[in-house]
Amino acid sequence: MYSFKNDYSEGTHERILKALIESNLEQTEGYGEDVYTQKAIELMKERIGRSDVDIHLFVGGTQTNLTVISAFLRPHEAAIAANTGHILVHETGAIEATGHKVISIKVNDGKLRPEDIKPALDAHTDEHMVKPKMVYISNPTEIGSIYSKNELELLSKFCRENKLILYVDGARLGSALCSEENDMELSDLGKLVDAFYIGGTKNGALMGEALVICNDSLKEDFRFHIKQKGALLAKGRLLGIQFLELFKDDLYFDLARNANAMANLLKKEITAAGYKFLTHSPSNQVFPILPDKLIEKLQAEYSFYIWEKVDEYNSAVRLVTSWATKEEEVLGFIENLKKFTVNK
Amino acid sequence: MYSFKNDYSEGTHERILKALIESNLEQTEGYGEDVYTQKAIELMKERIGRSDVDIHLFVGGTQTNLTVISAFLRPHEAAIAANTGHILVHETGAIEATGHKVISIKVNDGKLRPEDIKPALDAHTDEHMVKPKMVYISNPTEIGSIYSKNELELLSKFCRENKLILYVDGARLGSALCSEENDMELSDLGKLVDAFYIGGTKNGALMGEALVICNDSLKEDFRFHIKQKGALLAKGRLLGIQFLELFKDDLYFDLARNANAMANLLKKEITAAGYKFLTHSPSNQVFPILPDKLIEKLQAEYSFYIWEKVDEYNSAVRLVTSWATKEEEVLGFIENLKKFTVNK
């Protein structure tokens, strides 16, 4: 049974494993104050093109999101997210548990634009309602779409004009930045947003997300918040070593490129087999619409999520590729898909 | 510069590293639903001698404590801890951040006994005060002392009579259970307390704590709380693989035994050199009282914490040994201590 369920089914890239092995018996300072972490941070700052950002390493994404939002907002302030937003749907109320409402905006493609946000600002008029203060977006979004540079610029401008903090959840940021349709770089994020994180867990690390705080006013005492939320890893070097390896050359992007290439191959072949997709997704998640009977047969050999029912006989499924997905597995899947299609 | 600062300065035991390498490219389910985690849990249940406990793996100790206390208590209920308790002093208000007061009880040796707790119960008489509902202890305590089986039995009885949840922070539980003065086993904990955790981070794992919930009434929906607190690791197998390796034979205890043996050696030799200790500590932390001038010289070669000033010329320092501490390093330290003592 091969899995296209997600991009964290395997361990880590062999270079990361090697780096962990080589440093294993060294003694280092705890809590991210080790030399590996410091070096990794320096390398990422160079990539971002700003030496003045603050970078903190976390173990996971929900942890990063709840620490960031709780640290950045005052109690009466709320975050705005697309209705598909991870913090709205898949984090068990982690943000609300820190005291903050998340305002849901219904959109079709997972992306927030100024015209989607404006009505929410207008509707929150006085102290009987929460005060919208942060715009939370994911790139790529939870349904695989990505922001263009122009879209992010417009959003950034809108947020600055309206004193809104713009925060980007980059759980799969590598896949977005390496998409064929992408026209942005890390350095653009560094200029346009207040904070974002560079996801490692879903791009070949054992675990780890690198939070980048660009806005000076949000930096103060941030490590207190990390510790308070239980997110300060004792052997912080584990994160440092991994991000150092990912960013000492292009490994981070190479891994994302493999995931995207495999997703593109899936899209091409599934299209060739005559199927359509639920949504346009230029990153490492694809959402083909398949007959339920075909899905049933595929499930005997492959593991993946059924995303949603489309009509009486068809459903969209989610196939996720990763840094570790091999072309032979994709081709095998396609072969099965064709075989079951013929036999239907 | 050799470090006696803590027991998480190195990476992990080579067997754990090997297990990670061997399983690296396997695909597994996420979020702790993989086979490694299930096997590790089975092995720990056997050690505890109860198949009916629930076991959940966490990345770190503060994370475990805040998830547990937040899940177990209603909003008006409070935890009771010794004044040295980790949740009171060193977790940046993590427990209060989930809404709960921690009641501090002043004790001398880090340990709570029924007679220490009773006055706090008596002082909380009505709805104008929080309701004490949990007793939080650490074994070993933050200053290295350990509970005897009889002490834990008395505490357990008292808690049950007073409807208090008894929770044991076992960040260094291996060291306690392998202490020469210990007369308890994991199975005793399983019988006497409502929940406890088996610390991995400070006993040779890369990271990881295994929470054991013994009391049925505290088990429901616990995974929701783990997720909400950002503590559900995507590649949960990383924790499972480590605890599987630690408990497939006696590795967990062997590692603790090394830490204790090295601490005992330190105590023996420091005593022989004519120094006294701040507190009786039969586990892997020792607190010798040394002349400030000697401390200054030692600091040029070794890294460790100065615990507290004892008088005008002397301070207690904290030396921590670990699974990775080598006898030659301890002997080297002693040699230096003696050399600097002679030259003082």
Add this chain to the structure above:
Amino acid sequence: MYSFKNDYSEGTHERILKALIESNLEQTEGYGEDVYTQKAIELMKERIGRSDVDIHLFVGGTQTNLTVISAFLRPHEAAIAANTGHILVHETGAIEATGHKVISIKVNDGKLRPEDIKPALDAHTDEHMVKPKMVYISNPTEIGSIYSKNELELLSKFCRENKLILYVDGARLGSALCSEENDMELSDLGKLVDAFYIGGTKNGALMGEALVICNDSLKEDFRFHIKQKGALLAKGRLLGIQFLELFKDDLYFDLARNANAMANLLKKEITAAGYKFLTHSPSNQVFPILPDKLIEKLQAEYSFYIWEKVDEYNSAVRLVTSWATKEEEVLGFIENLKKFTVNK
């Protein structure tokens, strides 16, 4: 300038004022443990027809809602509310500030039915999402609609089958129960729901809401939560005296009947004048759709809220009547409306 903005523009009914004056210099116990509060609670229990419910008096509605929800739910549990629900829109994130998500269900008439709730239950499938645990409704709803006995019975049955707590915000409960379309009594609420509150602030009291907890499992330690949320009034008798006066005979319902009668008069006359309404509202709020030019003229003489724009030239306004609204003021308003209509 006469106000139809809300039902808390005046002080209190003269009988309540008289009761306050007469008892003013008596000494009583604080925090609701006085004899007036005890008597008021007894009278309300009789009306509800259950001596086994617990009743607690609060100062205001948001305070009641946040204390109730925070006390009843565990951290990972969420409340479900109609998209117009007061806790969703007009309480500044008070519920989220206690750590709980409120799930919004889009409905047209302000009312929740089992078929509205079922999809939300189905969508929350595992520990990556909050667990829906409470259904919050208002009767009347925020847009003036009321629940029939049959509707509440169906909802009650559904909640019990799905282990959901059913809680009714009764800020304007008097108006609902005295509506011409109502077929329920207080005793029906006592049988069908887990908790509800009888609103005083919006029905002639200076302030005050009486929370009724019907479900035994939700009663324990409730006063701790009241105190913790800053809701335990020192001179609790102020609430007791008022509810005693409201329930020693039919005063509570008489006051609501006046509000409803005045609303009915408004509806009748506005209909006669040729205007329609945004929504069917058989309680003390009416939502006529009027030309914007007419609204502008009315605003010179009357204060009320513009509810929403309906088309280019017309808007719905909200007119609220109360225990204190006089027929002459309603007639005066109608006269003006007709006058401005003629002159338009």
Add this chain to the structure above:
Amino acid sequence: MYSFKNDYSEGTHERILKALIESNLEQTEGYGEDVYTQKAIELMKERIGRSDVDIHLFVGGTQTNLTVISAFLRPHEAAIAANTGHILVHETGAIEATGHKVISIKVNDGKLRPEDIKPALDAHTDEHMVKPKMVYISNPTEIGSIYSKNELELLSKFCRENKLILYVDGARLGSALCSEENDMELSDLGKLVDAFYIGGTKNGALMGEALVICNDSLKEDFRFHIKQKGALLAKGRLLGIQFLELFKDDLYFDLARNANAMANLLKKEITAAGYKFLTHSPSNQVFPILPDKLIEKLQAEYSFYIWEKVDEYNSAVRLVTSWATKEEEVLGFIENLKKFTVNK
């Protein structure tokens, strides 16, 4: 049975009652935006001698404290209080429920001085501990002592040097400012502290506390916090009318003077009867040490709290006088005390 249990046993001063009656049927804006509240605020600003402070009216003290602390502090920041502090002992963890630790400082007379606070600052050294950010004091303290102007000046200077917010709980502020030993005025508070509240509930109002925010940086969006905590009273004028009456002349202080005079009479006569006091208390609470047998007899006629056991045969009791305490009741108490003393 006459009560010396507290200073909120009776209703309100007749002038306040009269003002409520006279305004009863007027229509006013809700939520404190009425003219009475505005006038009351203007009068208080004049007394404080600063037109630039912000004043908000609350219903009760715990509500005020939790709203203030939650609004002023970031999640990792803590308040420092004397071990007797109301927020530490008698508010059911209300502050912790908003996420903040309260650091307890052991003092003997209920007062905090710079030398008491300094060690707490020194002990909180890094991000593993909360960050002390507010100093919470009460004047008078919970055991009746009061701050001199010089003491408050030293504290203010210390707080400003250490970037600590100085907040004064003034539940019984009238009694402090009217004490024979007092050398401060409202205007001194306005200059020396960041925020304080002028207590009404314990000084003759039905309910009500006037929060004064002096520090500009703490003012923004404060009404959002009031609403979120359920503390924005719908008929806000009830608070405005009362504070208007209290401050339109010297009524607020006259009421406090009566409470103090009655307390002084108690102290004088109890001293004359040969008894001592637990603590020096120049405000409206006195703590005489009486034989347990005498206490028992007094309890048959009077209601009051037994504060603490002093030795095997004696206890300290707390007697509280108020704006409503009559000389004849005090003299009656003294008579009984003497009678029972003779007969002992």
